[in-house]
Amino acid sequence: MTELLEVEDLVVELFDGAEWVRALDGVSFTVAPGEIVGFIGESGSGKSTAVNAVARLLPASARVSGSIRFDGRDVLAFRQRELARFRSEELGMVFQDPRASVNPVTTVGEYVTEGLRKTKRMPRAAAYARAEQLLGEVGIAEPAQRLAEYPHQLSGGMLQRAVIAAALSTDPRLMLADEATTALDVTRQAEIAAILRAATRGRGLGTIFITHDLELAGALCDRICVMYRGRIVEQLPAEELHGGAKHPYTLALLRSRPSIEERMPRLPTITAADREAFLTAPAVGADDAGEASASEASASEGGAR
Numbered sequence: 056m057t058e059l060l061e062v063e064d065l066v067v068e069l070f071d072g073a074e075w076v077r078a079l080d081g082v083s084f085t086v087a088p089g090e091i092v093g094f095i096g097e098s099g100s101g102k103s104t105a106v107n108a109v110a111r112l113l114p115a116s117a118r119v120s121g122s123i124r125f126d127g128r129d130v131l132a133f134r135q136r137e138l139a140r141f142r143s144e145e146l147g148m149v150f151q152d153p154r155a156s157v158n159p160v161t162t163v164g165e166y167v168t169e170g171l172r173k174t175k176r177m178p179r180a181a182a183y184a185r186a187e188q189l190l191g192e193v194g195i196a197e198p199a200q201r202l203a204e205y206p207h208q209l210s211g212g213m214l215q216r217a218v219i220a221a222a223l224s225t226d227p228r229l230m231l232a233d234e235a236t237t238a239l240d241v242t243r244q245a246e247i248a249a250i251l252r253a254a255t256r257g258r259g260l261g262t263i264f265i266t267h268d269l270e271l272a273g274a275l276c277d278r279i280c281v282m283y284r285g286r287i288v289e290q291l292p293a294e295e296l297h298g299g300a301k302h303p304y305t306l307a308l309l310r311s312r313p314s315i316e317e318r319m320p321r322l323p324t325i326t327a328a329d330r331e332a333f334l335t336a337p338a339v340g341a342d343d344a345g346e347a348s349a350s351e352a353s354a355s356e357g358g359a360r
């Protein structure tokens with residue numbers, strides 16, 4: 056399969072005001088058209104930095120090395136105009152809080168049609184007609200009425216659908232969904248996940264889906280990248296997450312999630328010794344030779360990496 060996105064040995068260092076933080080430490084992954092790649096891992100492991108790097112949304116001071124290729128083009132070399140086109144025409148982005156993405160004082164219609172009017176240069180009436188179709192695609196009933204409403208008149212789940220509709224309006228090729236379901240209740244989460252899956256499959260999009268929810272990641276994604284301290288420690292097919300994971304961090308992550316079937320007196324704790332083991336264990340499942348040899352090197356150095 057020809058890859059849409061190829062990220063290789065990406066290193067990102069960010070300045071937090073006092074010191075440089077290595078937010079990504081040699082990350083390599085790919086996304087193919089029609090594929091959903093999930094990123095899981097604890098807070099601060101680098102998931103958002105990975106998608107922000109792809110969209111070139113890192114702080115200007117960030118130090119970045121490695122390569123990001125989109126459809127064979129070098130994203131890190133894009134100049135302003137090419138970058139603006141890349142973001143507005145080829146990327147769709149959906150974040151956690153839909154109310155932060157939408158201007159509260161303009162109508163949902165103005166928001167959903169913005170990309171159509173500005174990027175696609177559609178006349179207003181045509182943009183509104185297209186927006187109605189897009190709201191239909193994301194399962195919003197009575198779309199004409201919704202377009203005339205203000206964001207506060209829509210529930211969080213409904214507004215997130217409108218955000219996805221807006222993201223799809225410019226016919227992007229890569230969707231970046233960073234905790235897009237986290238603020239919603241379980242039923243709405245499943246609905247939004249189903250919409251993302253339908254859009255990914257139906258439109259042949261590549262989708263990166265960041266989540267804290269291992270169940271959802273396992274159910275929605277095709278492949279999972281497990282991040283720990285700026286590295287992808289394991290990549291595996293989503294159906295193997297439960298039962299087939301091998302890296303000690305993935306196993307600890309799976310053990311430390313609450314279970315509704317099994318009553319546990321308390322969740323297992325991750326100790327300092329565990330953390331050391333997570334860092335020194337070789338990465339699992341990366342299919343390119345470069346990463347495999349880096350892992351072998353780190354194992355033979357006694358985990359110096």
Ligand SMILES: Nc1ncnc2c1ncn2[C@@H]1O[C@H](COP(=O)(O)OP(=O)(O)OP(=O)(O)O)[C@@H](O)[C@H]1O
Pocket residue numbers: 069070071072076077078096097098099100101102103104105114
């Ligand atoms: N703008 C920034 N300036 C400095 N350091 C940052 C910045 N953004 C993130 N970091 C640091 O980079 C590392 C990776 O953070 P990142 O937000 O990518 O993790 P994450 O896995 O997405 O976490 P979360 O699940 O909480 O969103 C962390 O150590 C974080 O403190």
